[in-house]
Amino acid sequence: MVEYAVLDAGMGGLVIILGGVAAVVFVVMAVIILRFSIRAIKSELKKEAEAEQLDAQQAKEEDIKAEQKDEEV
Amino acid sequence: MLSRPKKRILRQNRRMKKFKDNITGIEYFIVHACVETICFYLLRLHYPLLLAGTIAFVYDFFAFLPQGIIGKFIESHKKLPYETIGNLLMLGAIFLVASPVHALHISGYVVLGIGNAIMHECGAIATVTESRGKIFQSALFVSGGGVGIVIGQTMGINQVPWQWLIIPAVLSEACALAARKSVRKGTYPTFNVVEKKFSPWTILLVAFLVTAVRSYLGYAIPISWNKELWQTILLFGIMGLGKALGGYFVDRIGAWKTAVFSTLAAIPFLIFGDKIMVVSVIGVFFFSMTMSITFAMCLSILKSSPGLAFGVTTAALFIGLVPAFFVRFGLLTNAILIVILSIACCVLLSKTLKK
Numbered sequence: 001m002v003e004y005a006v007l008d009a010g011m012g013g014l015v016i017i018l019g020g021v022a023a024v025v026f027v028v029m030a031v032i033i034l035r036f037s038i039r040a041i042k043s044e045l046k047k048e049a050e051a052e053q054l055d056a057q058q059a060k061e062e063d064i065k066a067e068q069k070d071e072e073v
Numbered sequence: 074m075l076s077r078p079k080k081r082i083l084r085q086n087r088r089m090k091k092f093k094d095n096i097t098g099i100e101y102f103i104v105h106a107c108v109e110t111i112c113f114y115l116l117r118l119h120y121p122l123l124l125a126g127t128i129a130f131v132y133d134f135f136a137f138l139p140q141g142i143i144g145k146f147i148e149s150h151k152k153l154p155y156e157t158i159g160n161l162l163m164l165g166a167i168f169l170v171a172s173p174v175h176a177l178h179i180s181g182y183v184v185l186g187i188g189n190a191i192m193h194e195c196g197a198i199a200t201v202t203e204s205r206g207k208i209f210q211s212a213l214f215v216s217g218g219g220v221g222i223v224i225g226q227t228m229g230i231n232q233v234p235w236q237w238l239i240i241p242a243v244l245s246e247a248c249a250l251a252a253r254k255s256v257r258k259g260t261y262p263t264f265n266v267v268e269k270k271f272s273p274w275t276i277l278l279v280a281f282l283v284t285a286v287r288s289y290l291g292y293a294i295p296i297s298w299n300k301e302l303w304q305t306i307l308l309f310g311i312m313g314l315g316k317a318l319g320g321y322f323v324d325r326i327g328a329w330k331t332a333v334f335s336t337l338a339a340i341p342f343l344i345f346g347d348k349i350m351v352v353s354v355i356g357v358f359f360f361s362m363t364m365s366i367t368f369a370m371c372l373s374i375l376k377s378s379p380g381l382a383f384g385v386t387t388a389a390l391f392i393g394l395v396p397a398f399f400v401r402f403g404l405l406t407n408a409i410l411i412v413i414l415s416i417a418c419c420v421l422l423s424k425t426l427k428k
Binding site: 026029030033034036037040041045047048066 | 134138139141145273274277374375376377378381383385388406
């Protein structure tokens, strides 16, 4: 009986330890994946903001050119 | 006035054009169905009870969470044969999971999840590329999953020999290769379904929260009527139809109207449909319609990265699933949760979507 109880406790302990290790591994992997994803989103948003700025600048320059042409006329 | 035969020809031409316009969506509908057939067969093959939760968690983790990064990688490295890599991984997973060596099984599910993620990302990128600013093709692609889930589960539970999975694997490869150019075009149409007054992070957060809530509620919906195989087929069929038609309605009447109507209309049907199949199925239909809306929201923000946009929604799906692995509530608590969370989602969507 005592041997079985010790075996049970040992197996239970092993399951808890392995389960704990697996949980830690999954949490670490999840954090790494999410951090990479957030970084990718940040760079994507930055790229889009820059593209929008460039568009706005080009539109401004075209407006100025058009105004200058009007003045020359 | 046109004669009858001419009218018929015109109608046929129109139908043919519609079919051709949505061909990528149809191809990836088949790919998605094949992929889910393989996945759900393997998920049901071993351990029907004891380790089912652990296996499902491991598989979901690798299938849902890294999709954003995989999508970004596919968009920036176009020369690799991703479709073939994804299908080969899934084929490898079949051998690993079906092998008599127990120690290989769990690694098989990891490989299966990664293969699944690659195929999903190819589908998302291809359907957005060919969408011409409409969400229907992506919705069609996503709706194919329901068909595969039913076929795979049925095959797995009935212990159909695993060799049969070669058929969906080959079909998936053929259809994916047919649409391979769409994955690599690199130019994407613009989606614009969100209010511009909100910051991009707010919109992404709302899309993430709504998707996560929908994912969790998917497990909380009371469906004690679902006991027979044909009822499961009907449930997943209706779910797929809801997803596809959600995309159709977003293109026709707009995302705001579709979101508000479907989230509010679903509530009573979901709550009172526990024992009445017809009522529940109507609820599930409305409930599934919001799927394409959150994807369109992410696409409106991450305009040049549909893979990453799709990854945001799949990560949310996984986060929404996590509580279902650890906590189970009673019928009343679930009903209260459905009402509160659905109304919260409706408010969030109605504020952030463009009218």
